[in-house]
């Protein structure tokens with residue numbers, strides 16, 4: 001085992017801003033001692049620093065408004081589909097993007113103004129389209145010609161739409177979350193987009209407001225975003241351009257994503273060059289609005305071996321699919337001994353070898369009963385939580401300035417079996 005150089009300060013830099021270590025050594029997030037939250041709510045536990053999310057949303061809004069005044073921002077809600085988060089975003093004055101009836105229902109339940117909802121999906125069912133029309137969703141994003149036919153049939157009055165264009169841009173990210181390259185299942189490539197635009201312009205019901213592009217997720221450089229804007233500029237002049245989300249975040253010490261200001265600067269810079277000056281710009285970030293402000297807290301159940309040393313916790317790939325699906329690397333710490341330590345294999349409790357939360361992470365003297373916190377779990381972890389091995393999905397707490405509130409309760413065994421039809 002090697003001893004690592006990462007200092008407490010470096011490690012704290014991956015936790016939400018304002019996270020600190022109390023004089024007795026215990027980690028504090030959102031003003032709340034994680035040990036206290038774990039004692040009250042059990043583990044695994046998702047904790048979101050609510051004040052930090054709100055401050056960040058405001059920062060991104062400000063940056064967007066400064067770079068392109070005729071603009072708006074929506075939250076790609078798949079990154080954290082929980083009613084309280086929809087409410088938070090609505091309170092912060094931004095809209096949401098939804099993909100599917102479930103997200104639409106949560107957005108409406110969270111009090112999002114339907115006019116600020118953008119409906120996505122490459123396989124929207126007629127029932128979902130009906131629901132979106134009935135809710136009077138502000139924009140529906142056409143992904144394919146079947147969407148056009150279905151909406152022509154289902155819409156009563158005029159429905160504003162965007163057309164999703166496949167720009168042919170492959171950002172440097174995981175294959176599984178790249179969406180802008182030739183061959184992607186999302187949107188229409190340029191020639192097909194031209195035909196769809198001509199068709200939509202003839203439509204009596206569908207009002208084509210503009211174009212949409214989204215090239216992928218966890219993108220760590222600004223250039224591909226600009227290339228996507230350039231790629232769609234030749235399709236004609238439109239009122240609205242939704243330039244998608246995709247800005248990456250810092251999961252590990254090595255990651256160095258563009259700031260929101262740099263990202264928006266790249267989008268607006270390209271837009272100034274190639275889009276109509278009177279156009280409205282929309283951005284729809286998901287991950288970058290929430291990932292850095294979430295932490296998962298686990299309890300260590302067992303520790304075995306020396307080389308490798310396995311530290312096994314009471315969660316894993318049932319509450320964090322990012323590792324098993326994409327190979328995303330995280331960092332971690334014992335909450336009462338923050339920073340430093342020796343390299344261990346931090347593993348989950350599920351029956352798969354791939355259930356390794358963090359391979360080779362430095363933990364200081366982890367013992368059964370200790371709490372371990374994994375930072376930067378605020379995006380897509382709640383989203384993809386599952387019941388592998390009968391795992392009960394963890395509760396979600398919003399922590400804010402030393403106060404916490406439960407926004408999703410822990411799943412129970414009764415919940416787990418609630419859809420099973422009892423054997424006769």
Ligand code: LLP
Nearest residue numbers: 076214217218245246247284285286287380
């Ligand atoms: N807009 C559209 C149309 C999208 O499909 C997505 C994400 C976003 C915006 C937001 O992208 P973001 O800013 O979050 O990168 N399950 C994967 C992430 C898949 C992202 C899918 N689309 C994960 O766990 O990493």
